[in-house]
């Protein structure tokens with residue numbers, strides 16, 4: 030099949046970017062990134078700079094890949110990262126517009142590559158259980174209801190790709206943050222720090238410049254791992270409770286406890 | 288040079304305890320005076336960095352991805368072993384140790400393996416404490432599944448995303464230390480040189496992959512946890528960025544590279560479809576718990592799978608290995624698949640495929656149960672192939688998946704370079720000639736959480752570390768080496784892309800140093816690789832500059848190292864004139880086609896020491912002594 034690609038090219042974080050048009054030949058069995066590989070091989074051979082895009086595992090689990098195809102984060106197929114998307118989802122003659130995640134908190138580094146360091150900083154602020162390595166009790170000492178373990182796992186499946194932010198008209202990071210809070214809040218191990226965690230993660234999320242949630246639901250639709258908005262509800266409930274109980278300490282300042 | 292494994296004395300069950308007692312300790316108040324570099328943020332790297340930071344050391348951690356959470360460990364699917372014996376089915380530390388030594392076809396160091404089995408128990412406890420949502424039974428206790436090469440159920444899992452969940456646990460512990468200021472994290476930084484001062488590892492030179500800046504980081508010790516080198520085959524189940532650069536630089540600075548030819552070809556991966564293919568996707572070994580592997584009995588049978596009646600199918604693993612059946616170890620299952628395909632009984636458009644069929648399991652357990660256990664794997668398969676494995680059997684074929692070889696380390700995980708420690712898949716230590724499923728995650732976390740925090744202290748407490756000046760001649764030389772290399776790659780402006788060289792190297796390696804090897808093929812490969820490398824340095828083209836985010840440059844640098852490593856692998860495979868585990872020399876097989884070891888001549892680790900450009904490296908030997916497991920012919924029948 031033949032395709033027309035309009036791709037965002039931007040030299041670096043400081044430069045202005047623009048769309049450049051390319052044509053591509055693809056085969057149905059190819060993955061979307063393999064189609065771009067072929068375009069890039071052609072560019073390199075002509076001595077031109079290839080299109081920069083992030084990717085690593087190419088099997089939908091590392092969360093490295095991600096850009097917007099025709100206005101949709103990770104492209105047209107539900108619950109699919111762009112690295113898992115195959116050309117059979119497209120048709121001969123299609124025109125596809127590719128652009129990076131757009132959000133103030135995710136500055137563009139080059140072409141389709143953005144800086145998602147803000148997500149790491151939110152985790153560093155409180156997205157963990159402070160359990161000193163070496164001091165853990167037997168793993169079966171605390172039985173966990175299967176339903177809770179499963180729900181925790183549903184939330185923990187988040188790959189941190191940033192599609193939720195890119196899809197949200199407000200560039201909010203609520204789905205990401207709520208997934209981490211939900212993962213830990215569903216487990217008994219996550220209880221002692223639950224309220225501190227809620228406060229610290231939300232404070233960092235705000236400091237990073239993510240927008241506020243106005244319940245559009247675009248995040249859930251774009252999420253390649255089907256993380257549900259129900260976690261946002263749970264997060265809000267925790268946050269309200271945490272605000273009422275007041276701050277005890279800055280997240281993580283205790284160090285080595287547990 | 289002599290390889291000193293530094294195995295503690297005493298009975299095997301007591302060695303680690305005793306060693307821990309005899310180690311010198313760093314006083315808690317002094318720990319903050321030491322800086323340790325950790326290259327890598329996978330299970331070994333993130334786990335080790337977090338654990339050392341918790342003890343009070345200052346840690347600088349590096350990875351090439353944009354976030355430490357994306358290290359390749361994230362992609363591990365099936366599970367992690369531990370000798371918990373929660374299911375009362377006869378497991379024990381000794382049995383895990385025994386299975387691992389046997390699975391490795393008697394080419395691993397007993398003392399290391401025993402310690403690994405011991406700490407396996409603590410790993411699960413630690414992971415649960417950190418919030419890893421392992422699968423549970425209705426009673427609320429942890430569930431287990433079975434993996435290859437074992438007759439007990441000791442594999443803990445989190446759906447088909449075990450690596451992801453374990454890594455997120457370690458990553459969160461690491462991020463916590465970053466938040467506390469104990470760890471400084473450098474994502475998108477690639478290590479390109481090791482700095483040695485007075486013979487000790489004292490730092491690394493990295494390239495900032497966003498700005499192109501070349502930076503030196505100095506420390507009191509350097510740990511490499513940079514993962515495996517299986518992308519040497521080009522098509523592999525590894526993430527695209529996985530590379531050998533860090534350990535290869537260390538090799539060229541004098542750290543011996545052990546058993547480079549021990550590479551694991553995993554039996555269950557989605558087959559290749561076309562030339563443009565960029566990677567292969569694993570279908571977890573855990574699927575072999577419920578899936579049955581078969582091919583048609585007749586050659587060239589082109590009927591659809593469901594049109595072939597049961598009597599006309601050959602469930603070859605069940606037939607050949609009745610006691611382990613579909614759970615035969617990987618090397619054996621891979622070779623069996625190759626054999627039936629070479630006989631002309633392979634399935635799918637290329638004939639290089641076998642069926643992994645869930646029909647019987649779905650009938651027995653219901654689709655819902657299967658979905659719960661493997662849902663994400665089935666979905667992954669469907670995304671790639673456009674076929675529904677609930678309805679038609681999966682098609683699978685072996686692919687490069689893991690490297691047992693790596694930098695040589697002693698019992699303390701230290702290479703022969705003082706202060707250079709190597710963790711996780713990057714070292715050679717625990718899996719011998721073949722790794723059992725679900726044991727890499729165990730080793731990564733074992734090395735990171737429970738071993739390096741002790742052994743590093745013992746090293747730091749015994750040595751003195753005079754300050755190294757930023758303009759020390761060794762530092763300057765290492766920086767210059769990095770800049771020169773970048774310049775050289777950019778200045779060639781030839782006609783071929785780095786990928787095209789990588790693909791060509793991969794084909795040579797797959798054909799001659801893959802699932803089956805022989806003298807003729809290896810000699811042929813050894814004749815071809817130097818020529819390909821020479822052409823690379825004359826004819827590769829790398830657009831752009833070194834002072835920016837330049838993915839072509841990153842790739843070219845990695846391919847250049849693979850082109851050197853590939854040669855060493857073939858050399859190692861040639862000189863190891865026996866078959867063992869994954870290393871199958873056609874010249875050495877039993878009447879039934881099983882690997883035939885030669886314990887008299889090759890019951891040892893072969894570690895290669897670099898002797899200079901264009902010179903044959905020295906082959907050093909560490910004899911292996913089996914005092915606790917009887918050296919025997921491996922049988923899974």
Ligand SMILES: Cc1cc2nc3c(=O)[nH]c(=O)nc-3n(C[C@H](O)[C@H](O)[C@H](O)COP(=O)(O)OP(=O)(O)OC[C@H]3O[C@@H](n4cnc5c(N)ncnc54)[C@H](O)[C@@H]3O)c2cc1C
Nearest residue numbers: 327328329330331351360365366478514711712725727728
């Ligand atoms: C698809 C797949 C499934 C698997 N499933 C299982 C399983 O179910 N059970 C099991 O036990 N094992 C499994 N394995 C094997 C296991 O995942 C790996 O062996 C293990 O995770 C390796 O961990 P590691 O910490 O050693 O390295 P990795 O996780 O590979 O991490 C390497 C780190 O080093 C960094 N790095 C590399 N080079 C450089 C450089 N030059 N400069 C800076 N940083 C660098 C990377 O950024 C990364 O952070 C699987 C492997 C694959 C490929």
Ligand code: FES
Nearest residue numbers: 085087092094112
């Ligand atoms: S590349 Fe890993 S999720 Fe797409």
